[in-house]
Amino acid sequence: MNARAAGLIDADWAAFDPWRPQAVRHRLTEHPLLQPAQLVEFGRRLERAAQLYSFSNDATAAANFNEVGSTHPNHKSAQETLQDISHAKAWMLLRHVQGDPAYRALVDSVLDEVKPQIDHKDPGMCYRAGWIFVSSPHTVTPFHIDRNHGILLQVSGTKTVYVWDPDDATVVTERARDWFHGHRELALVQWKEEFRARAHVFHLQPGMGVYMPLTSPHMVETSDEPSITLSLSYNTHASRRNALLHVVRDRLRGLGIGLPPVGQRPLFDAWMHAGARTADDLRRSTRRWFGRSTRSDGVPYASDD
Numbered sequence: 001m002n003a004r005a006a007g008l009i010d011a012d013w014a015a016f017d018p019w020r021p022q023a024v025r026h027r028l029t030e031h032p033l034l035q036p037a038q039l040v041e042f043g044r045r046l047e048r049a050a051q052l053y054s055f056s057n058d059a060t061a062a063a064n065f066n067e068v069g070s071t072h073p074n075h076k077s078a079q080e081t082l083q084d085i086s087h088a089k090a091w092m093l094l095r096h097v098q099g100d101p102a103y104r105a106l107v108d109s110v111l112d113e114v115k116p117q118i119d120h121k122d123p124g125m126c127y128r129a130g131w132i133f134v135s136s137p138h139t140v141t142p143f144h145i146d147r148n149h150g151i152l153l154q155v156s157g158t159k160t161v162y163v164w165d166p167d168d169a170t171v172v173t174e175r176a177r178d179w180f181h182g183h184r185e186l187a188l189v190q191w192k193e194e195f196r197a198r199a200h201v202f203h204l205q206p207g208m209g210v211y212m213p214l215t216s217p218h219m220v221e222t223s224d225e226p227s228i229t230l231s232l233s234y235n236t237h238a239s240r241r242n243a244l245l246h247v248v249r250d251r252l253r254g255l256g257i258g259l260p261p262v263g264q265r266p267l268f269d270a271w272m273h274a275g276a277r278t279a280d281d282l283r284r285s286t287r288r289w290f291g292r293s294t295r296s297d298g299v300p301y302a303s304d305d
């Protein structure tokens with residue numbers, strides 16, 4: 001890896017490919033905002049703002065990640081869970097931490113540092129967000145995909161991260177990705193034990209991390225100790241384009257029109273994307289004309305969605 005003595009993140013930027021998982025290292029393990037006592041306090045504040053997501057660690061890799069909070073509920077409060085995470089038998093997510101000024105500064109300190117390197121191959125960083133995962137021993141984060149690129153940074157404890165390539169159609173089909181972007185649902189993302197053999201496997205210790213591209217399937221298992229992980233996510237011109245192309249495919253599939261997989265026919269993709277952008281701009285203009293709000297994922301920071 002390229003040594004950057006004063007930096008927070010080390011990565012082999014020469015080898016960086018925005019569409020491939022990659023190991024990184026970091027220097028955030030002693031950061032005061034990421035220590036257990038601070039997270040208990042922050043968790044209490046986020047609980048009042050309904051910015052927590054949690055589930056019991058009886059959930060397996062096969063659970064639906066979007067629904068596991070209700071199918072496998074953690075009945076403890078944020079304070080009860082975070083104060084004694086070793087025995088809480090739970091997984092707790094502190095969501096959209098960039099909404100807090102101090103945590104936004106932490107998110108920016110990392111993303112500002114890596115942005116020039118990322119811009120070189122994947123320009124247009126936007127929609128920044130920060131997430132903190134606090135997990136009991138022997139807890140599984142169910143198999144799922146996300147709507148952004150992400151950098152997972154292990155702060156304390158150890159965990160094993162299974163990541164699959166974002167175009168591995170054996171693990172998550174093109175139709176499942178289309179449906180995910182079009183409906184924001186994981187209904188077609190289904191776990192099978194045999195997928196483990198196809199995964200990139202990262203055994204994370206404090207100070208280690210992994211970069212995961214948009215819709216790279218992933219599943220995480222903690223070890224016999226509790227774990228704290230910081231995740232930073234963002235979108236780029238290319239990730240937004242990819243997502244929009246999947247939405248178009250999903251809509252046209254609903255009309256009985258099948259299209260080639262995203263990326264297989266670049267000129268066709270370019271034509272489809274131009275058309276979709278025009279339609280999307282028109283829709284937003286119409287909403288604004290009638291005084292209705294419009295949502296944009298091109299803004300600097302993610303909203304609470």
Ligand SMILES: [Fe+2]
Nearest residue numbers: 144145146218
């Ligand atoms: Fe995820």
